[in-house]
Amino acid sequence: DIQMTQSPSSVSASVGDRVTITCRASQGLSSWLAWYQQKPGKAPKLLIYAASSLQSGVPSRFSGSGSGTDFTLTISSLQPEDFATYYCQQAITFPLTFGGGTKVEIK
Amino acid sequence: EVQLLESGGGLVQPGGSLRLSCAASEFTFSSYAMTWVRQAPGKGLEWVSSISGSGGSTYYADSVKGRFTISRDNSKNTLYLQLNSLRAEDTAVYYCAKDTQAGTTGWFDPWGQGTLVTVSS
Numbered sequence: 001d002i003q004m005t006q007s008p009s010s011v012s013a014s015v016g017d018r019v020t021i022t023c024r025a026s027q028g029l030s031s032w033l034a035w036y037q038q039k040p041g042k043a044p045k046l047l048i049y050a051a052s053s054l055q056s057g058v059p060s061r062f063s064g065s066g067s068g069t070d071f072t073l074t075i076s077s078l079q080p081e082d083f084a085t086y087y088c089q090q091a092i093t094f095p096l097t098f099g100g101g102t103k104v105e106i107k
Numbered sequence: 108e109v110q111l112l113e114s115g116g117g118l119v120q121p122g123g124s125l126r127l128s129c130a131a132s133e134f135t136f137s138s139y140a141m142t143w144v145r146q147a148p149g150k151g152l153e154w155v156s157s158i159s160g161s162g163g164s165t166y167y168a169d170s171v172k173g174r175f176t177i178s179r180d181n182s183k184n185t186l187y188l189q190l191n192s193l194r195a196e197d198t199a200v201y202y203c204a205k206d207t208q209a210g211t212t213g214w215f216d217p218w219g220q221g222t223l224v225t226v227s228s
Contacts, residue, residue: 001169034214036152043202044144044152046216055207055216087152091213094166096142096154 002027002090006099012107019075021102023088028068032092035073039084109133109217111203116222123193129186129203137181140211143188145199193226
């Protein structure tokens with residue numbers, strides 16, 4: 001199985017900050033990677049697919065980059081509604097696997 | 108607007124069974140692969156099972172293989188997950204989710220609101 005490792009596991013940031021979350025895969029994924037946002041008590045929401053494609057309706061302050069084994073989710077200017085937990089997920093092969101999550105907290 | 112509505116969760120004793128349903132609307136259900144993902148209380152996301160649009164291909168996590176069965180009724184626009192031989196570690200919110208494009212992409216949007224399965228005596 002492909003292991004997905006996210007870092008950091010949590011980050012404290014202020015509104016307006018630039019936040020970067022990384023995701024490393026144990027095997028090459030090409031660009032078969034997605035990012036999700038989850039708020040407490042809610043279902044996850046797709047932000048980025050194919051490593052860098054912005055899902056429709058997602059604000060442009062979210063961006064994704066990377067290929068192979070190393071990927072990054074960047075929030076260019078953190079907004080109050082962005083405080084949430086973020087997950088990466090590989091989609092190149094079954095079993096599909098998620099990273100452990102990164103909680104973005106208010107500083 | 109695409110909608111996914113799960114039902115069927117509840118409290119069940121270890122070794123028991125449940126059937127989860129996910130009613131889909133506002134898209135051509137048979138054209139899209141569908142997936143179940145679960146989240147144990149306070150934990151991260153765990154992929155459980157996926158099924159192709161026709162139902163002809165199914166995939167399972169090792170943790171549920173042989174105990175859970177995914178299926179779909181395209182005439183009813185409904186996805187199912189049969190949970191047998193339940194264990195305490197199966198306690199979780201179970202989400203159904205739709206593939207983003209016709210066929211199979213492996214990423215999901217949208218997700219349903221989730222249904223809670225609690226396995227306890």
